[in-house]
């Protein structure tokens with residue numbers, strides 16, 4: 245395939261040729277089409293590297309009514325995400341080799357490339373896990389009281405030792421449950437869709453509980469020379485703590501989610517339990533401070549923590565509703581809309597969704613539009629936003645916390661040169677390719 249006249253993130257206009265091996269053969273001016281080659285005319289549009297979303301929960305095995313590898317990866321492809329990394333809190337949890345194999349068999353349905361993280365519980369089996377083509381350890385739930393996968397400092401230290409002995413990164417979910425404010429959940433929380441419920445969850449899982457746990461995780465990792473990646477930092481304080489640790493020479497990086505960048509307690513009052521996630525939404529003041537750090541280059545990665553649940557499940561009331569929101573399809577669109585409105589540079593967005601995650605996690609063939617890299621590409625008209633509406637998205641959960649915001653959506657998404665998603669700009673009709681996704685640690 246030859247893509248002609250595309251504008252790259254840095255503003256250069258280039259032709260891009262994709263070889264039969266699915267890699268980028270050439271990025272140059274004035275390339276001529278060979279006989280029989282498909283030509284994609286891209287003048288006036290941007291060609292960006294596919295996003296590497298290092299934090300998704302595609303729910304299989306065990307939660308197929310919420311999402312499947314097929315539906316989740318369609319949603320990813322339609323949003324310009326060409327690699328996803330799945331987290332281990334599935335059923336069974338991915339804590340040993342057999343569980344890894346079960347998940348890997350299901351991931352054969354994926355339209356996009358993927359990694360599978362290994363989890364840590366009291367029952368985990370590092371020997372058999374690391375015997376598999378594992379992406380990383382994570383999401384390791386340090387001192388998190390929710391779910392079945394919360395672990396204490398001793399087990400966290402063991403996990404860091406096992407990972408560092410094998411040069412594997414550790415992604416950590418850091419919230420100290422001993423610092424949660426239980427009183428916040430007392431009394432009348434006002435049902436599913438009210439400001440009282442949204443505020444209560446944020447007050448309960450206090451910002452201090454995140455900051456304290458992030459600092460402990462960073463110190464433990466630095467002590468052991470382990471590479472640590474802090475998932476979904478929701479506070480500017482935690483982003484600053486990661487930055488300081490890295491400046492001290494340790495291998496520490498952070499990730500921020502779109503919901504913590506675009507939603508706050510004040511902005512999302514009507515979401516109620518649909519805005520319940522961990523860590524929770526913060527104040528508008530903290531959201532603005534987080535966004536400013538993204539714009540300034542202090543955020544390493546934006547990843548989604550795509551964690552779909554059904555509408556019925558989210559309506560169970562504040563205490564019983566499960567935590568998590570979908571987001572894999574709206575990651576690039578939300579950030580590209582911020583480029584259109586002048587809040588972010590296009591190069592910054594390219595770096596935090598593609599180049600940086602590829603580099604941090606050692607994906608040498610992902611994350612850049614350059615010769616020799618995989619042709620994981622997104623073609624998009626960056627001047628053409630539309631309103632985000634759940635009905636037009638592809639996750640099986642059928643709702644979005646970003647309803648009504650604007651996003652700039654891809655027209656075409658390629659994975660190693662194969663078209664996995666295409667949208668007719670005139671009619672909006674979408675079509676999908678076949679599952680071509682591969683484990684990025686095997687290719």
Ligand SMILES: [Zn+2]
Nearest residue numbers: 299331383549
């Ligand atoms: Zn997560």
